[in-house]
Amino acid sequence: MPNDKKQSFWNQPRFRYGTLSVLLTVFVVTALILLALIFDRLEDEYALQTDFSFNGATTQSQITTNILSQLDKDIHIYVISSEGTPNQTIRSLLDRYESITPHFAYSEENLAKSPQLLTMFSGILGEGKVSSDCIIAYCPETSRARLLNATDFPVYEYSTESGYYIQTGYNYEKPLTEAIVYVSQDDPLCVQMLSGHNELSGENFSNLQTLLTDANYLIQQVNLLNGDSLDPAKPLLILSPKLDISEKELSLLIAFADEGGDFFILSNYSDPFDLHNYNALLLEYGIQFYPGLVMSDPADTASYYDDLPAFLMPHMQRTDLTKELLDSGRSILMLPGSRALKPVEYTGNRLHLDTLLLSGNSYVRDYTENEPDSTEKQSTDEEGVFALAVLARRISKDGSISKAEIIGNTLMFTDYWVESNTYSADFLYESLQYLQGESPISLDIAPKESRENLRMTSLVPAYVVICVFPLLILLAALLILLPRKNL
16 A cells, blocks of 8 residues: 555656656756857867857958968967957957967956056057057067057048048958067068157157058167168168268268168258258269248149148159059158259269159249248249159169168158048058068958948837747746646
């Protein structure tokens, strides 16, 4: 009899349903654990290979995959955010980078909690460069760092209708990958910059410096009076000196040219005109400057910007240096406050000059004559079409070729508004590439187009979902409880 009671107890419907529920729960939990282990294994094997982000914003290109796969130096990226919550797209992209190679890692930082980052990178990047919202790529082996901020990621295209650049998308991958390449390079591209003559510096040099560092150029200051030496393999920038170079410096610069060293020279109409040794260096390349400011003829409206005849819109000439810019439609430049270049008559085959940029119908407002404060044309002013930028090739006695690009304007590179609304940066990069014979780091990584986020045009689907889910839960409960009703 006890056995019968025991048997009847185990056969009770309530117990049977309870046992079934427990077994079902155990099965579901076990299945979820197994699925988690399987997906964890799949993630280890095929980590982050599929991008489900909006617009595919975090999918890295094959270019990035190849670069990361070939890394042989450790790279660390510091994502510094004032709020402690960095851009989710950047975080996801860096997760993908991290999954490709053990040589890459990143961390999310806050300057309030990690103030040592300020001093850690001040010597590499410069004082005040590290801000509360930026990204720093760093390679301990090369001791090189690259800083990115929010302005490095938007993509702009020039609109002929508005006359301005408009944002067309974002590219997080390109600057991040270029920064990794830059900091890990054994021998990055480098330009030299002459100092000691009150050249461009501080705020006047800031935008040009940004253009150079954005293209991952190292900038090496050279002060010849302090004993620094010149490397003929690296172009020398001479940026609007206000003081003359010495006889010793002139001889060192000519020796640099004789070894095949190249120059990139900028000047302003307001720079001193009587720098004798500096002018002697220019004469080595067959160039003099006109004294004064180039003013467009008001009737030639295509040669200047808006109603500002001093804001020249030059005509780019087809040369080996400029043909790529012309063929790709990147020839729009603006030169506010320019001086004109005067080629010197020369007989022989040691010099060859190409005009890069020409003014329209213009005159040179010579401030050395009367009416120094007037921009109106005076009877003594020379008029015509003037060279605004020239490329000169000088052949030394031993056959070495030295190139010098000379431009009578600095604001095309140093003024942010002018530079950002024209193709000045492209012109700069093409110039340095032509002089150096090597291209700066510029990976062919396509941006992601700006697209409007997905949104619901009707709330009906949301209401349906809100109502259906509780009904489904109620139905599931009835399916379980109704059989128990008769227990």
